[in-house]
Amino acid sequence: MLSAVGSSDVPRRARGALEAAIMDVLWQAGRPLSPGQVRELLAASGDATARQLSYSTVVTILTRLHVKKVLARKRVGRSFHYAPLADEAGLEARRLTALLDGSADREAVLSRFVADLSDSDEELLRRLLGSAGGRPGGDAR
Amino acid sequence: MTLPLVVCLTVLFPLASMFLARPIAARTDPRWGTWLLTGAAVALAACSGLALTLVTFAALVRVPFVAALGRWSPAVIDRGDTTSAVLAIVTGLLLGMALTAAARFALRRGRALAEAFRHARGLPGRGQVVVTSDAAADAYTVPGRPGRIVVSTGMLDSLDDVGRVALLAHERAHLSGQHYAFTSAARLAAATNPLLRPLAEAVEFTVERWADECAARVVGDRRLVAETIARAAVAAKHGGRRRWSAAMLGAVFPRPDGGPGPVPRRVAALLAPPPRRRWILQAAVVAIALAAGVLAVEAARDMHELLETARYPR
Incomplete structure (x- = not known):
């Protein structure tokens, strides 16, 4: 399983739900987003857990989704922008x-x-x- | 061929089998249960169809025009059992309805299967298992040559390693056992005679149990498989699976007895000791199907003999 790339502040069980929340944000945005933008949009969403995510957790989850080939990413300046991979x-x-x-x-x-x-x-x-x-x-x- | 025989073959035998369907599905070894219930459903459907055909035909040959067409002597035919015109009209109507329903079902199901086969071919990759990037927990098999197994990342994430093994073993059992053929045959039988529906529903349950038992053999632990099923069902319920199946069977038609749905029944069966073959239950189903078959064949032979006797020598 890929969840070895974990971050300690997220309970293991919640990750699936967080991934889903992040995927929702990216699908709705319809354009590549930076981790910061994802975090802002998550904060605006209703999900209580998702609102408290740290920047590094968002990056970790985005990276995991990229490794899983769920997200595509491209370098923009110093950070990556992520978009759902239409696999x-x-x-x-x-x-x-x-x-x-x-x-x-x-x-x-x-x-x-x-x-x-x-x-x-x-x-x-x-x-x-x-x-x-x-x-x-x-x-x- | 008279009223009691028709009632026996179209109503009483299917009713009797109906009462055996549930206990067999719940208690007997699911592989045997699937074969027996499917066989009984098909046999009983054939017998009730044959009974309707015979009665309708027995009345038809009394019509002088039809008798002339078949070169049968009305005088000889009149020596056979009498068939009331009202009964013949009723059986004729029922026969027409049964044949129409069977044809419509066969067309619909055939199309759905053809589409599934096409999709099984069209799914990406060459492997048996296709993993879709979908946070919603979902897993199903697509029948085909070869059939494919579709599992979402959401489902994989909600299971541990043993759970994934169990899931794949379950789905592979569906494919290798050609389970869609059993459920389709039983449903076709039920389309011709609605009294056989409980049998078809029981078959849809026993193929799941069959696959569960295969998974339990692969994993080597029935309780772990039970837990996997429960975990997957809970994940599918809360993980935002798209509700494309919400309007299907279970949700729209309330269960007849308001009892537990298939998932808890599967889990309970796995927590219980392994199912055995239940000789008495199984013999009862076979006896019903056999009795129906003997009655129907006897009636058909009488009819055949009568017509042979009545045929004018050339």
Whole structure:
């Protein structure tokens, strides 16, 4: 796993959510952003954790996303600017997703790993696994 | 071929199988369960279709015009069982509806499968697994030749190493077991006779269980697989997966009994001891399908004999 490039002020679990928040900011911006700009936009967002991120944490997460080939970066002056990489896999997945949107039958031929979970299902899962296994899934944010 | 026989084949046998579907899905070894339930659904659908066809046909050959077409003697045919015109009209209508529903379903599902196969080919790379850069946790298999497995980075991030092994083993089991063929066959059967729907739903559950058990064998720990499924389901729920499946089955149609959904049932099954083959349950399903088959074939043979006797010598 790539999370070895960690930073200590972010709990390990929260990283997925922070990555998602940063990706959202970059998608919405629609242009390459510097870590500082990302941090400003994050601060303006509603996410409580994301608002308190330090500059170095933002840089770390952006670097990680770049290593994962999720983000492209180019050097502008002394720092890097980051933009979502319109990678083939991502595009294809989005195309597939758009296609699937329309029809229940297309959904039916794909086997999802996990079906949708209702609130009572989630509660039941916690009860089933609660005793010895800790909390199922942990909190993503 | 009369009313009781039609009712038996189109209503009673499917109803009986309906009550066995849930316990088999919950308790029996999922591979056997999948084969049995799919086989029963297809057999019962064929039998109820045959029953409808026979009754409708038995009435049709009494129409002088049809008898003349088939060169059958009305006098001989009248010696056969009587079929009321009302019953024949009802069965004729039901048969028409069943055939239309089957054709429509086959067309829709065939198209969806063709599209999935095309996408499996079109997905980037040559590897079996395609990782998409998507923070939302999601994973699914796309049937094809070869089929592909799509996993989002969000899903990979929410699992540990063992969890990822379990996830891939589960999805690979779907592909190598051609699970889409079972679910499609059972759904096709259910399209012709709505009473078979519980069987089709049970098959959709047992293929998941089948894949779970394969994952448990690969990982070597049932509890770890159970935890992985729970973790993935929770991550998918809270990780902002695009809701393109929200309008699908589970969300739109409330579960008939308001009971737990498939994920907790899968987890519970993995936490329980490994499933065994349940001979009595399995024999009951086979007996129902066999009885239906014998009845239907007998009726068809009677009909055939009657028509043979009634045919004017050339």
